[in-house]
Amino acid sequence: MSECKPCLAPVDTNSKLSDTDGALVQDATDFRSLAGALALQYLTFTRPDIVYAVQQVCLHMHAPREPHLAALKSILRC
Template identity: 70%
Template sequence: MLDILERAGMSHCKPSSTPVDTHSKLPADGVSVSDPSQYRSLAGALQYLTFTRPDIAYAVQQICLYMHDPREPHLSALKRILRYLQGTLDLGLHLHRTSPADLTVYTDADWAASFSPACTEPLFKILLLKAMFGRTEKYCSG
């Protein structure tokens, strides 16, 4: 996180208590940013960071919607995320390597035999290193 803050020139910025402004919607218009490639680079770095910082996932998703044509309001939203990170450097998920890297998939083996249109989706759960990262459930009514 510190390297992202340094790349943005915000390693000593004032922290924000939230990653997104909950009172207003991010507008699609505004003045174009002066360096769109830096915006894209920082947005991509934040996107990667969401693996260990799921608390910023929504805010990052919102700024990534405008990577093709970033405007000043989008850059302000990106900077707010960075200010939030500055104030929460000690938060995040810690991923540790375990041995061996087990991948376990559980599925409903009889899902195809269901003739109910409400039950046509397969059910599955994927566990990697004993942590669930994918799941779908469909409850059938008949």
């Protein structure tokens, strides 16, 4: 491994959801239970196309806002 050359990985480092846009969700418990639900985790195994979107939503579990909740609902509608 000492002679290996590094390569760039195509990863988007910019968050698509803002920490400051929109009002805080009234009850963050509902958001957390939906985002951490076994069903949503199951979807990431069966639908690899939504893994990035789920990861972006889960980044905001500490202080979810209305746009984060809208994104979560959009993922669940897929």
